[in-house]
Amino acid sequence: MIEAKQVSLAIDHSTVVNQMTFTFSKPGMYGIIGPNGAGKTSLLRLMSGAAQPSSGKILLHGKPIGGYPRKTLARTMAVLQQGGLPPVGFSVRDTVAMGRFAYQGWFGDEREDPTPLIESALSRMGLTELQHRPLDRLSGGERQRAALAQIMVQNPLIMLLDEPTTYLDIGYQLQLLETVHAWQRERGMIVVAVLHDLNLASLYCDQLLVMKDGSLYASGKPRDVITKGLVRDVYHADAEVIYTEEGGTPQIVLHRAGRLLKEPFPSDRIQFMQPIGR
């Protein structure tokens, strides 16, 4: 169980997370949505213990998150950071194996052989054939899948994902969230994901938490949260909401920029390229 109690974060005298209170007590998929700069990543940093609240607290199983030793915390909670893994020379397999650090002794030894877990994570993320390739020779999407495989082998009960579908094409976005969703159900985990794509958030999350200007704007089931009014008020965009046949999940259909509710770019700033040679 993870709880935020009146939690705030100020950076350079500006409040980026403002008095957020919520509880994720049951296993499930929880989505954090909201526009750029709303404070989603900052909230996730507070929840992972990477940032200290200016006021209020984050409790993990009833205890302040800052009080957990690093390895104990890593056995409970895994974090997929925005941007994923850097393009370095380690192989995919070695990188994924690094996810086991919380279970290793001083000399990198483990009580049980982690090989089956590593191989299962590689296979679930479709990385078996790429396992010996260094990260700096992978595409952004492949590195993102390696990052998820790394936190899978960490075997957490709570998983925090910051924009896990960045760099992925729509097929892999669906496949990644499908894998996370199945894994969440199998293990009874709490998965908290910052997602920009409202349709994916709606398809895969049990509950959504909407942030705007650092504050909690709305929360609830996708069906109650994803509305035309939300898209207008929070994103200043114009959209229709339709519902899928199976389960009545809301999906938004955008209208083009001509109907944007924000000030469009001034036309004198839009310059069209002249064809070369004219």
Ligand SMILES: Nc1ncnc2c1ncn2[C@@H]1O[C@H](COP(=O)(O)OP(=O)(O)OP(=O)(O)O)[C@@H](O)[C@H]1O
């Ligand atoms: N280290 C920092 N120093 C100064 N300001 C910061 C820092 N980190 C975040 N901010 C500011 O805090 C606000 C919230 O940022 P945050 O990254 O949490 O938003 P977000 O909702 O995750 O945005 P995005 O969707 O663009 O990733 C922004 O205005 C950002 O500029």
